[in-house]
Amino acid sequence: MYPPSIARDRPDALAYVMAASGASLTYRELDRRSNRLAHFWRANGVQPGDAVVIAMENNLAWPVVVAAGMRSGLYVTPVNWHLNAAELAILMTEARPAVVVTSTALAPTVVGAADALILCVGESSEGCVSFEEALATMPTTPISGELLGARVLYSGGTTGRPKRFAQKLLGVHPADAPRRHSELSERLGIGPDTVLLSPAPNYHAAPFTFGLIVLAAGGTIVCMEKFDAAAAMAAIVDHGVTHSQWVPTMLVRLLRMRGRESVALSPTHRVAFTSGAPCPVSVKTDIAEWWGPILHEYYGASEGYGHTYIAPDEARAHPGSVGKPLGSTRIRVVDEDGRDVAAGVEGTVCFEAGGSLKQMGDIGYVDADGFLYLVGRRGFMIISGGVNIYPEEVEEALLSHPAVADVGVIGIPDAEFGESVRAVVELRPGVEADSASVIAHAREHLAHYKAPRSVVFTTDLPRLPTGKLDKRGLVNRFGQPTGNGEK
Template identity: 60%
Template structure:
């Protein structure tokens, strides 16, 4: 995303709009303000190869900071602003940023989390005591490009299996931003992302998919409509109010939208022709219900912050391959192997590997790869005869009960199909006889009693559509399941109580 490429021809076109407040940036403003920030960074000793960390909520300043970092050859590092003090401190210690941009509500936490003795230029989007105000700091700097523009790189963090920050750093290419290769060109083409695109981005900006889809849209000269925070009703309102053409979701958001009361009274916008779900496999029934309501518009995209590869499936293909996350994009290949690395035949569940094209391959910190360059994100799944990938679950959450592998996602999908269930989480808890047993936690629709009768009914329902050994042994009911801001279930938090008391 290089703002001058759009600003030269369409300076007054909207680049970024906040859905609720209406605050906006044109491509001219984005170009000028990102240049000013790049000049400020250089004047403070921030050079190509340094890191700039973003610790802030979804705000209008977000694309300015990202564009400045991408024009100044920096490692652009968005982080989860919900992190606790110790988690943020560990991440900043790993990142060693030369600059940090934060908000007024988070400035104190950032100051406390910076490693002792480490000096970083800290800028705040709001006037705050003891911290430089971003707008004031860049005001007197040139609106033209810095002399040494270089293309930056994205860094994303994952907690991994240890909870410690794990960085996935793209390569820094020693090229001018105008010469940067187009990322995800194949996906953008399939989704029809172009200068007429108006993308609704309802998720936290620091997550991989929103970050990617926003950059894709702005690289094409389209408009990003960014929600300050997700709300199902507000999202439907924003689609109509802003003339949204494309939207990007995680499955739990679609569940919340489907749970809206009196859906028949919600006017659908004729401009909204393409929706994308990512972040976690989307249950078949959710896709079917969305497509029945919105029309056949829901596509699915599977990938991860590691960036090893991606798959895609269209709304039409989903009808013929229900439950699949698609086929690989570009020159990437997908393999499924047993635990010893031996390729498995069609239909057999094993470990999913991406084999990126040699020209596109790069190494991330902490990569696990075979000698052939295959890379895995820890997912289990299988391929069908047409090469479509189906995910069975994460290795880290697979339940082993009596020596049998059980995949929670399959059971969660079954529970969500029940008309009384809004959301469900399934995981293994200690069992003295079988090692682990299947536990479910369920969020019920309003008015449904969370009692023993309902639990028994749901267990019987699962036994009717799954193998008996996969059905939950017990079900607990909660008002709201703990999901991360990205929409993923926080299963570590759910399991910790049961393991602590085992």
């Protein structure tokens, strides 16, 4: 991502647009503003190899900060802005930033958590330097000795404490940056004419990574301030979106809009892709019936160990698969002793690249054609009567119930079986169902031992800002043998 490479030929091309407000940056503006910010950092002692932490909501300053960091040789480190001061302080201690960029709303939390130069986007806040004032007097030309920065991500580990993953600083000029995920980008058709709708928080791995990819290609990012299904459908039409990026939960919520007269489809929308969790077959089928065969899926770790990809036509032929590995990466499925298992046999999913084997923490299998299928996460597997039950399989079955809008499945303590299966269900608006019908539906689609033994109804399943189901939050709220709303 090096704005001058685009600004030279297409200075007025839109680089970034906020979906709701329409506020935007051209590539010329992105180039100049990121230069100003890089100069301010340099003037205040920020050097290559230092870290810049981004702790703020989706806004128009995001691409400026990322571009400035990527042309200053910094570790560009977005963090979850929903964290409290104590949680944020832990990340700050590990990241050791020289500079933090935040917003007016979050500045008090950040000031209490970080010992660094803090810039505030929006109204000035105590302990911070105004972002706009910092840029105002700085040159619009590049700093001397520009160097390519590196992406840093925090991903949730099985312990619940985020893990830091930093790419290497390559010591090259940003104009010489290697292409990111080149094969995946080619499969998705990302280029200068791409207009990507990004509906998730920018600190999450996929929006951050694809922001870099699309801007490096000279395309346009249409960034939602926050996800809303109706607003997302409107943004696709209003901004001429060609590509869109989702997690499966978003697709479930979008499908609730299907059939409404106020929801129009756009002829420009030719590619949609999903990641973050396996997309249920029923969701893919329904999206294809509504949007046409445009939904692609990829799977991989935030740490960048490797990726798999499946195209819409492959998904029809291999329902439930997350695809084949891209590039030189190999997929291996191993048993508890680290030995490869046969096709069709479940085990721990690993990526192998360059002689290094990385476990993903997922349980899955590879079919005879080399397509990977995920069964569930090892950390949330339910063991009932000595039998392994994967929540994702039960969730997918329950999502096909006509009254179920959303569902999370967990294990709860059981004196007889060790654990039993509980479904936490959100019903569709205006539709009624009882626990008996939910359990019966599960038994129609699954072996009886996998069906929930109890059902809790709620109106607010806990979700992470990325849209993923918050399994730890679900267990904390609904993981006891009795609870509010159980039927």
